[in-house]
Amino acid sequence: MSISHIIGMPRIGENREIKFAIESFWNKKYNENDLKYIFNKICLKNWNLQSYYNISYITVGDFCLYDHVLNMLTILGAIPTRFNFNTKNINYKKYFQMARGNKNNKPMEMTKWFNTNYHYLVPEWTKNIKFKNGKYNWLLNNIRKAKSIYKNIKVTIIGPLTLLYLGKKKGNLKNKLFLLKKIINGYKILLLKIKKEGINIIQIEEPILTLKLKKEWLIAFKKVYKEFKKININILLVTYFEELKNYNLIKKLPIYGIHIDIINNNFKNIGKFLNIWSNKKIISIGIINGRNIWKTNIIKKILKLKKLSIKYKNNLWISSSCSFLHIPLNLKNEFLIDNEIKKWLSFAKQKIKEIKYISDFLKNNIKLSNKYIYKNLISINNKKKSFKNKNKLVEKEFKIIKKKKYNRFSSFKNRKKKQFKKYNLPIFPTTLIGSFPQTKEIRNLRFLFKNKKINYLNYLNKIRNEIKLNINLQEKLNLDVLVHGEPERNDMVEYFGEQLWGFEFTSNGWVQSYGTRCVKPPIIYGDIYRPNSITKNISKFSQSLTLKPVKGMLTGPITMIKWSFTRNDQKIKYTAIQMSIALKKEVYDLKKNGIKIIQIDEPAFKEGLPIKKRERKKYLKIAVKCFKISCGNIEDEIQIHTHMCYSKFNNILKYISKMNADVITIETSRSNMNILNNFKKFKYSNDIGPGIYDIHSPKIPNIIDIVKLIKKTYKVINYKKIWINPDCGLKTRNWKETIESLKNMVIACKIIRKNLLK
Ligand code: MET
Ligand SMILES: [Zn+2]
Incomplete structure (x- = not known):
């Protein structure tokens, strides 16, 4: 016999209903009740799916409107004190303000959820934070609804220690664990309430148990x-993403x-734990991969x-x-995925079915000869035999590339001299990260072209017009230093993937990145090969419009790799x-066609860092090598930029510096430039563009604030190294916000230049 369950479901709905509902709420087209209606509808759908496949316990509490960490804080009453909200009176409006900022407050910081591409809002631990008077009903009402329909329910919450650990100390709080007593009491109040609803199994997620604590x-x-x-409630302690540690504890x-999580552990290691774990x-064995989209080899798992x-x-x-x-x-x-490849895949719904069949088999309800299991075996074997994933041309290129070093020809100092002279750049050069607002019209234009409703020439003309406007x-x-604005790109990974061999695309395979932002990760199924140039024409055109670079x-x-689903039949390296x-x-x-400055975005660089310390060096070395292969041996005059966002670089600066990009633009404004201290300590030698305003918030930065931030930068770092730019691309902002913000940015920069040159 065996019990089946899942850790959590996707929250965005089959057609991203949640995204559109929340955005309508922000635009005042929906009220709180409309949002609640959609909220309940998606929960029901998710629960029904689990019930349909006879999953033993239906998981409740995994759903939320923006972020599960912010939800947990709200439920506990532990929201950041600086918002001055009465914890009992939080409504959706206030909830979203914490995520996105309001007139008086910056939004909460956002950072990546372990090694995933999901971003959570970082708890803010001040001395006077309370874990009291929370919005318990947000969870309890959800439980009641589920209870009225289903018999066996399991409630999930984030564990207190993971919550504490992931937060940031603020003010004069010296040690997060000073809050331990308070947080325990807060959770106990919540647990009692959950128990009162007649729940006897609670899933408490403590993924930090896989870290070295x-x-x-x-x-x-x-x-x-x-x-x-x-x-006196049954606690299922949940760990995921990495090898289990701390056995004895x-x-x-x-x-x-x-x-x-047995995907990131192996059975051999876990054997040691199982020896001491009483029957x-x-x-609970997490045997179905919650992080990739490949069909599970059912028989193999059953045997294990x-x-x-x-x-x-x-x-x-x-x-x-994991969830x-x-x-x-x-x-x-x-409907558009290649038919052969589609047979290799399995998304959340299909994975629930896999869980059902494995558990049915273990319950002796079905035999190995079952039709579903047989079909599964056929597709697994077909994938192994397929020619689709191999490419001889790639093999050849690979052999040549392996031996070389890929260093720039001369030192950064030399390069910089040549570059600044050639492009006539001032001190504090201003630049943008790449994208401009993606308006409805632009999206629609791409949609029409993709669906063959307008011809290529017509499309190209319109894109070129857009670029002209951006340059002007x-x-x-x-x-x-200008950018063309990326109007031709839907997504920075998808755009390149679509023009490379070895990538496949979904039409509706959305995954939540943060809040209402969703991404559609491509699927890398085979050897990657570039048959034709990708950006040459657009870059050449853009450069022809101006004398500035x-x-x-x-x-x-x-x-490209981190934000795609990668192969399961080849090392990621x-x-x-x-x-x-x-x-x-x-x-x-690009170089051959007169492009002088090339930016290679690596926002996922830090996210790729393995959780396991001992694997980090290997990863970093490969990541640096990859960057250098892409742009290492190129003439001194060509200025290479890279851009990374949301990154705390503390331990990896050594490797970032080895990438040897002439300029790196980074996210710093949300943390008030504190990140720069590390660059100073490390004596980072190349140029830096510390993002001087937060593009994730609709707030327009005012001139005085920007001036203050810039002043902070050159207190820490030699002013000659500093570039001025927003902290990321502007594609999520509207035009009005963009223009006003950029105007302020340039004015602030001019004030600084004047002051400094005096
Ligand atoms: C997430 S990093 C984004 C970089 C990209 N060039 C942009 O401006 O949108
Ligand atoms: Zn970015």
């Missing part, structure tokens, strides 16, 4: 779960069961589970490795090098 945190774990034991915790307790099933019997639970938040919902909505605007604003704009190898070779050809093409 300091002793004080391990002690805290003991304290917390000892206290929770008093509530976990063994001693008074919990009902533990969930292990009187629940062991058989032994466990004998030991744990009813106490063996079958699940996904399905990180993959699209339903493969059935895909930047000249008028008096920016120094216009940056060629490419997406870097690591980002090889895929990344294949991608770098394709980009290298692109860089040469």
Whole structure:
């Protein structure tokens, strides 16, 4: 026998209903009730799906409107004190203000959820924070609704220690664990309320248990779960993303069961844990990959589970490795994917079905000869035999590239001299990160072209017009290094992937990135090859419109890989090098066509960093190598930029510096330029563009604030190294916000130049 469950579902709805509903709320077309209606509808759909496949426990509490961390804070009453909100009176309007900022307050900081591309809002731990008077009903009402329909329900929440750990100390709070007592009490109030609803299983997610924790945190774990034991509710402690650690601690915790992500552990390692894990307790095995979109080899998994099933019997639970938040919902909505490749895939809905069949088999309800299992085996074998994923041309290129070093020809100092003279750049050169607002009209234009409703020439003309407007605007604003604005790009990864071999695309495979922002990660199924130049024509055209330099704009190898679903039949390292070779050809093409400044965006560079410390060096070395393959050996006059956002660079500056980009533009404004201290400590030698305003918020930065921020930058870093730019592309902003913000940015920059030159 075995019990089946999942950790969590995607939250955006089959057609991104949630995104559109929230945006309508922001535009005042929807009220709070309209939003609640959509909220309930999506929850119901998700629950029904689990019930349809006979999943033993339906998971409730995984749904939220913007971010599950902010939700947890709101439910507990532990929202940032600086907003001055009464925790009892939080409504959706205030909830979104915390995420997006309001007149008086900056938005909460956003950062990546472990090694995923999902961003959570960072809790703010001040000394006087309370875990009291929360919006308990946000969760309790949801539970009531589910209870009225389904019998077996499991409620999920983020664990107190993970919540504490992921937050940021503010004010004079010295140690996050000073808040331990308060947070325990806050959670106990919540747990009691959940129990009162008749719930007896609660899933508490503590992914930090896979990290190497300091002793004080391990002690805290003991304290917390000892206290929770008093509530007398069954706790399934959930870990994911990495190898389980802290075996002895976990063994001693008074919990009902533990969930292990078996995709990122292997059975051998976990064997040691299972030796000490009693069969009187629940062991939940996350055997279906919640992070990729490949069909599971059902028979292989069944064979792996058989032994466990004998030991744990009813106490063996079958699940996904982590929440399905990180993959699209339903493969059935895909009509354009190549038919052969489609048979290799499995999205959230299909993965729930896989869980069902594995658990049915373990319950002896079906045999290995079952039709579904047989069909699964056929597709797994067909993929292995297919010719689709191999390309001889790539193999050849790969061999040549392997041996070389790819260093720039001379030192940064020399390069800089040549570049600044040639492009006549002032101090504090101003630039943009790449994209301009993606208006409805632009989206519609691309849509019409994609669906063959307008011909290529017509489309091209309109795109060129857009670029002209963008260049004119930047000249008028008096920016120094221009961008073309990326109107032809839907998404920075998709755009390149579409023109490369080895990539496949979904039409509806959306995944939440943060809030209402969703991405459609491409699927890398085969060897990557660039058959034709990708950006040459547009870059050449853009440069022809102005005497100022216009940056060629490419997406870097690591980002291309990290923001795609990658192959499960080849090491990621090889895929990344294949991608770098394709980009290298692109860089040469740009250079040949008169493009002098080339930006290679690597916003996913930091995110690729493995959670496991011992694997980091290897990753960083490959990531640097890939960047250098793409643009390393190129003439001194060509100025290479890179851009990274949301990154805390603390430990990886050494490697960023090895990339040897002439300029790096980064996100710094949300953290008030604090990140720059690390660049100073490290003595980073190349140029830096610390983003001087936050493009993720609709707030227009005022001149005085920008001036202050710029002043902060050159207190830390030699002014000659500093570039002035927003902290990321402007595609999520509207034109009005964009123009006003940029005007202020340029004025502030001029004030600074004047002051400094005096
Ligand atoms: C997430 S980083 C985005 C970089 C890209 N060039 C843009 O401006 O949109
Ligand atoms: Zn960015």
